[in-house]
Amino acid sequence: MFFSTVAVTLSLFGAAVSQFVSPPTNLTTTIGYADFRVRYKQVPPGICEQRADLKSYAGYVDVSPDTHIFFWFFETRNGDPTKAPLTSWINGGPGSSSMIGLFQEQGPCRVDSSGHLLNNPYAWTEASNMIFIDQPAQVGFSYSIPVPGYISPNDGSVIVLPNGICPGDNITQGTCGTYSDPNVTDTPTTTSAAAPAFWATLQGFMGAFPQYSRETFHFSTESYGGHYGPVFNEYIESQNAKAIPGAHNISLETVLIGNGWYNPLIQYQAYYNFTVYPGNTYDYAPYNDTIATEVYNNLYGTGNCVDQLNECASTGSNVVCSAADNYCADNVESIYDEVLNRDEYDIRELEPDPFPPEFYVAYLNTPIVQSAIGAFQNYTEYSAAVGDAFNTTGDDGREDGTVADMLELLEQDITVMMYTGDADYNCNWLGGEVVSNEVGQPGFNCSGYTNISTSDGIVHGQVKQSGAFSFEVPFYQPEIALAIFERAIAGLDIATGLVNVTSGYRTVGPPTSDYREGNDTVQFEVVNTNTTYNTTTNEPNPPSEKGRLAKRRGEQSHYGKVLKPVKPMSRA
Ligand SMILES: *[C@@H]1O[C@H](CO)[C@@H](O)[C@H](O)[C@H]1NC(C)=O
Ligand SMILES: *[C@@H]1O[C@H](CO)[C@@H](O)[C@H](O)[C@H]1NC(C)=O
Ligand SMILES: *[C@@H]1O[C@H](CO)[C@@H](O)[C@H](O)[C@H]1NC(C)=O
Ligand SMILES: *[C@@H]1O[C@H](CO)[C@@H](O)[C@H](O)[C@H]1NC(C)=O
Ligand SMILES: *[C@@H]1O[C@H](CO)[C@@H](O)[C@H](O)[C@H]1NC(C)=O
Numbered sequence: 001m002f003f004s005t006v007a008v009t010l011s012l013f014g015a016a017v018s019q020f021v022s023p024p025t026n027l028t029t030t031i032g033y034a035d036f037r038v039r040y041k042q043v044p045p046g047i048c049e050q051r052a053d054l055k056s057y058a059g060y061v062d063v064s065p066d067t068h069i070f071f072w073f074f075e076t077r078n079g080d081p082t083k084a085p086l087t088s089w090i091n092g093g094p095g096s097s098s099m100i101g102l103f104q105e106q107g108p109c110r111v112d113s114s115g116h117l118l119n120n121p122y123a124w125t126e127a128s129n130m131i132f133i134d135q136p137a138q139v140g141f142s143y144s145i146p147v148p149g150y151i152s153p154n155d156g157s158v159i160v161l162p163n164g165i166c167p168g169d170n171i172t173q174g175t176c177g178t179y180s181d182p183n184v185t186d187t188p189t190t191t192s193a194a195a196p197a198f199w200a201t202l203q204g205f206m207g208a209f210p211q212y213s214r215e216t217f218h219f220s221t222e223s224y225g226g227h228y229g230p231v232f233n234e235y236i237e238s239q240n241a242k243a244i245p246g247a248h249n250i251s252l253e254t255v256l257i258g259n260g261w262y263n264p265l266i267q268y269q270a271y272y273n274f275t276v277y278p279g280n281t282y283d284y285a286p287y288n289d290t291i292a293t294e295v296y297n298n299l300y301g302t303g304n305c306v307d308q309l310n311e312c313a314s315t316g317s318n319v320v321c322s323a324a325d326n327y328c329a330d331n332v333e334s335i336y337d338e339v340l341n342r343d344e345y346d347i348r349e350l351e352p353d354p355f356p357p358e359f360y361v362a363y364l365n366t367p368i369v370q371s372a373i374g375a376f377q378n379y380t381e382y383s384a385a386v387g388d389a390f391n392t393t394g395d396d397g398r399e400d401g402t403v404a405d406m407l408e409l410l411e412q413d414i415t416v417m418m419y420t421g422d423a424d425y426n427c428n429w430l431g432g433e434v435v436s437n438e439v440g441q442p443g444f445n446c447s448g449y450t451n452i453s454t455s456d457g458i459v460h461g462q463v464k465q466s467g468a469f470s471f472e473v474p475f476y477q478p479e480i481a482l483a484i485f486e487r488a489i490a491g492l493d494i495a496t497g498l499v500n501v502t503s504g505y506r507t508v509g510p511p512t513s514d515y516r517e518g519n520d521t522v523q524f525e526v527v528n529t530n531t532t533y534n535t536t537t538n539e540p541n542p543p544s545e546k547g548r549l550a551k552r553r554g555e556q557s558h559y560g561k562v563l564k565p566v567k568p569m570s571r572a
């Protein structure tokens with residue numbers, strides 16, 4: 001009896017250990033600036049960056065007893081890393097992990113369908129040291145209180161396994177692991193409330209690694225970063241001004257925001273503009289008149305989206321703002337998903353969209369990688385607890401001072417670049433353009449759009465710039481993304497990279513972008529998961545002849561497919 005109990009216990013424990021994350025060993029602990037404790041590891045080459053001569057570090061800044069913010073740092077590939085600029089990257093959500101930016105966008109590596117690591121020749125480390133930060137607590141590898149749990153198949157939330165045993169049934173579906181206790185009290189509920197932990201993370205990192213922190217500092221983000229970017233950086237400036245003993249002055253030079261979610265009142269309206277009138281650069285008008293009228297009414301009808309957002313702005317009430325944001329998301333934004341089943345981040349692709357590939361998620365959940373980066377919990381791309389926490393205040397439906405903060409940053413001589421890929425519906429460029437005009441940078445309204453030139457001689461986008469403020473409409477392209485990043489952090493003009501920008505600098509051209517992509521790359525078939533993306537043809541590689549619009553003219557379209565995706569509302 002006794003022995004059999006022990007045997008059962010041991011075998012369950014054995015099974016459990018393999019599913020959960022063993023706390024990392026051999027972490028180096030140090031105290032950063034402003035007394036924030038940092039625990040980190042040097043990440044061996046081949047875990048992400050392949051070059052053995054470049055250093056990479058990952059670990060945590062302990063911001064408070066239940067707030068442990070994960071960072072992953074990479075030295076620049078060009079020049080002396082101890083003299084190079086430092087750039088931070090955060091993704092949006094709220095709740096999205098910055099490993100999305102690292103592994104799917106501009107980090108040094110990618111993961112292919114076989115789980116193999118690939119080099120990214122267009123990594124932003126070509127131009128800067130980079131630090132990727134998972135925030136707020138509970139996002140990605142950042143943790144509050146690690147607990148055994150699994151991911152709910154219904155809404156992606158973490159469900160705690162009270163006895164620490166994974167039943168391995170069809171509900172847990174292989175998702176058992178170590179996750180943050182999904183308690184919304186352990187994470188901020190607004191953008192402003194998230195700012196201090198971000199500042200603390202920079203203080204910790206810069207103190208632990210002063211060799212990377214002597215020079216200028218640049219901030220980059222996307223999507224919900226349209227909220228985070230202006231607010232966090234204004235917070236950094238206000239902390240600098242306080243001259244806190246032991247804290248480091250963070251000499252912010254550049255704020256870069258890709259496809260940002262700045263102002264819900266403008267950007268919910270932009271869903272109509274992008275799909276109906278004046279339309280997108282892909283000449284793709286996906287709605288019939290019935291649907292177009294429905295979207296219009298849900299926006300402008302009495303008591304509907306615009307009225308509710310205005311009420312949110314005037315009352316500031318959590319209940320009103322949360323209800324307004326949910327109304328607009330469900331009745332304006334999501335009609336696109338329900339009617340078209342297209343990727344909100346790329347109007348050209350149907351769901352499930354294989355781009356950008358998700359293979360990195362499994363890679364980050366392997367014991368070898370977790371041990372190499374010192375992870376304390378399993379990896380998820382999105383934290384439903386953080387999404388829920390922000391939903392309680394309707395932060396997504398608030399403007400939160402983002403536009404005014406951008407002007408304040410510009411007035412402090414900080415470069416601000418808003419860039420927007422034109423295939424994104426979620427935070428589309430039409431809305432971003434209206435926001436850019438509202439910032440009020442002197443001279444911006446009399447600047448015009450001009451082509452952006454890159455070394456390949458192909459025009460990938462256009463820019464409107466006045467002084468250190470620019471708004472670009474490039475397409476989701478690694479080469480131009482790296483080029484405009486390099487130009488922005490060097491204080492050069494975005495269009496050519498040949499001119500040192502002064503306050504009098506203006507681009508010349510039409511007041512609105514006339515760039516057209518045409519609808520040849522719009523896909524009408526779901527693309528296979530393992531397909532790669534060709535950045536020359538802007539299509540799946542090799543092109544799926546069947547999927548191309550050109551071959552589908554006159555054939556039945558995908559209208560009428562009503563499928564409510566189990567995808568949390570998020571601006572990744
Ligand atoms: C522990 O870390 C130190 C310093 O980073 C390193 O030299 C050593 O090889 C590590 N030991 C193990 C067992 O990983
Ligand atoms: C994708 O590639 C992997 C590894 O090469 C293979 O195991 C899998 O079956 C492929 N999936 C599809 C849908 O082709
Ligand atoms: C899970 O399995 C049970 C029986 O083993 C079955 O009744 C149930 O329908 C399954 N649920 C799902 C979601 O597959
Ligand atoms: C969440 O955390 C708070 C503060 O630590 C605690 O009072 C509360 O009981 C927790 N809620 C749950 C559901 O665990
Ligand atoms: C810190 O930065 C602020 C601007 O953010 C500047 O006004 C102040 O002079 C700086 N302080 C020091 C000690 O460099």
Ligand SMILES: *[C@@H]1O[C@H](CO)[C@@H](O)[C@H](O)[C@H]1NC(C)=O
Binds near residue numbers: 267269273277431
């Ligand atoms: C939408 O289009 C209308 C009419 O052209 C325009 O007044 C408005 O500024 C546009 N708004 C956005 C967000 O694109």
Ligand SMILES: *[C@@H]1O[C@H](CO)[C@@H](O)[C@H](O)[C@H]1NC(C)=O
Binds near residue numbers: 282283284285286519
């Ligand atoms: C594709 O674009 C052409 C104009 O370039 C337009 O006439 C046609 O309706 C578009 N097709 C679709 C499905 O939007």
Ligand SMILES: *[C@@H]1O[C@H](CO)[C@@H](O)[C@H](O)[C@H]1NC(C)=O
Binds near residue numbers: 326392
């Ligand atoms: C957000 O809160 C509202 C209540 O305001 C609720 O109806 C909705 O389901 C919540 N949405 C999410 C995604 O949690």
Ligand SMILES: *[C@@H]1O[C@H](CO)[C@@H](O)[C@H](O)[C@H]1NC(C)=O
Binds near residue numbers: 019021174370379
């Ligand atoms: C969680 O991490 C452990 C240890 O790396 C791993 O064995 C397990 O498969 C991971 N769980 C998930 C759901 O990825």
Ligand SMILES: *[C@@H]1O[C@H](CO)[C@@H](O)[C@H](O)[C@H]1NC(C)=O
Binds near residue numbers: 497498
């Ligand atoms: C920009 O200015 C710096 C010094 O301020 C100078 O070294 C550099 O050559 C200038 N670059 C261009 C393109 O004019």
Ligand SMILES: *[C@@H]1O[C@H](CO)[C@@H](O)[C@H](O)[C@H]1NC(C)=O
Binds near residue numbers: 534535536
């Ligand atoms: C992308 O497409 C171009 C033009 O069709 C082709 O030459 C090139 O080989 C493709 N790239 C890859 C990686 O297959």
Ligand SMILES: *[C@@H]1O[C@H](CO)[C@@H](O)[C@H](O)[C@H]1NC(C)=O
Binds near residue numbers: 288290339559560
């Ligand atoms: C318009 O599109 C919707 C959604 O696909 C469809 O249900 C409806 O039948 C269409 N209406 C007309 C008049 O074609």
